Amino acid sequence: MPERIKHAPLDIKKVKPPKAEIHLIKNQCKGCGYCIEFCPKKVLEESEEINARGVHPPKIVDEDKCILCSFCSVVCPDFAIFVLEKKQEETKK
Amino acid sequence: MVQEAVTHPFSKYLREEMMPHIWCAGCGNGIVLNCFVHALDELKADLDKLVVVSGIGCIGRTAGYTNTASFHTTHGRSIAFATGVKLANPELDVVIVSGDGDLFAIGGNHFIHAARRNIGIKVICANNFNYGMTGGQLGPTTPLEALTTTSPYGNSEHPFNLVHLAAAAGASYVARWTTLHVRRLTQSIKRLMQKEGFCFIEVISPCPEIFGRRNKMRSGLEMMEWFRKASVVENFSDPAKADITPDRIVVGEFVDIEKMSYEKLFHEKIAQINEKAMEKMS
DSSP, X not given: OOGGGTSOOTTTTTOOOOOEXXXXXXXXXXOOOHHHHHOTTOOEEEXXXXXXXXXOOEEESOGXXXXXXXXXXXXXXXXXXXXXXXXXXXXXX | OOOSSOOOTTGXXXXXXXXXXXXXXXXXXXXXXXXXXXXXXHHTOOGGGEEEEEOSSGGGGHHHHBSSEEEEOSTTOHHHHHHHHHHHOTTSEEEEEEEHIIIIIISHHHHHHHHHHTOSEEEEEEEOSEETTTTOEEOTTOOTTOOBTTBTTOOOSOOOOHHHHHHHHTOSEEEEEETTOHHHHHHHHHHHHHOOSOEEEEEEOOOTTTTGGGTTOXXXXXXXXXXXXXXXXXXXXXXXXXXXXXXXXEEEEEEEOOOOOHHHXXXXXXXXXXXXXXXXXX
C-alpha cells in the first residue's frame, strides 16, 4: 500500500466524500450493456426484470461505491442513466 | 436510491417527442449525440445561434433529435447546405453531424472544397465502416478484407484515411476518436465549437448489427472491446500514418492551426467592393 493512503486524511471528519444518486430511466434502456461493462467500480449489474423494450435494464448493486465519474451517463447511447450528487443535508443525517 | 419517472438533465437539448431514437442497441450514434449534448451543456451554448445540419444515413437523424435550428438535407449535400447557411449569416454556429457514406462517398468533393476554403463550419463524422442504413454495403471507409453484403469474400479496395484527407485539404482542426473515448471526444467537440475555420472530427463508431455481425463482433460490447485493444492515443502525429487496421487505430488530435476563415474574407471583400461603388457614385 502506498505511503500516502496508509493513514486516514487529517480532515476526514470535516470533509465528507460526495455521495452519488444514480437515476435509471429503465424503459429507455436498450440493453447494450455499456454502463455495466465500463463502470470503473462495477456499481451496476444486469437485472432479471424485463422492461418495455423487452431487454434487461441494469440494476444498482452498491450505490455507495459510486465515485461520481459519470462515465455511464456519457457512454449511454439512449439517455437512460444519469448520476447526481446527493444533497449535503441528506448526508449529514 | 432509484427514482422512477425522472427526466434526464439533458432532455432540454433533445426533442422529447422524437425520443427514444431509432438507433439499434449498442449503436455508437447515440454516444456521439450524447457527447455533443454534453459539450453544448459544458459550453452553455446559445441554442438560438446553433444550427445542426445532417445528411442521409442513420446518424442523419441527429438533426431531428437536437432541439436547435436543424436542417436535414439531401444525400451528400450537407456541407453544401451548411456553406449557404454560414455565408448568409456568419454569426451562426453551423455543426454538421453526418456519416462517412454521406460526407465522403457521395459528398466527398464538397468536403474537400469546404476544407480548402476553410469555411467556418464544424464537421463531426461518425465512421461505421459501411452503409449501415441500406443494409451494410461496401463503402469508401471499409477496411481491407472486411466482410460486407457486397464483398462477401472480403474487401479488396483500399479505404480512405479521413484524417489525412482533411489535413491535406487544409482543415484548421482535425481529430479522430472512437466512441470509447467519450471524455476526450467531449473535450474535442468543445474545442471544435470554439475554433474558427473548418474543423473536422472523425468518430469511429460501432455498428454491431450490420457491420459487426459479419466480422465476428456480434455485439456492441465486442466492437468497443476492439477499440479498447487497438486504439493508441498519439496527439499531433503524422495523419498520413494513421491508417485504421484491425490491430491499430491511431486516435488523437492531428491538426490545430490558426487560419483566416472564408466567410470573413468573403464579407470583407464585399465591403471593399461596396465602398468602391459608393465612391464612384459620389
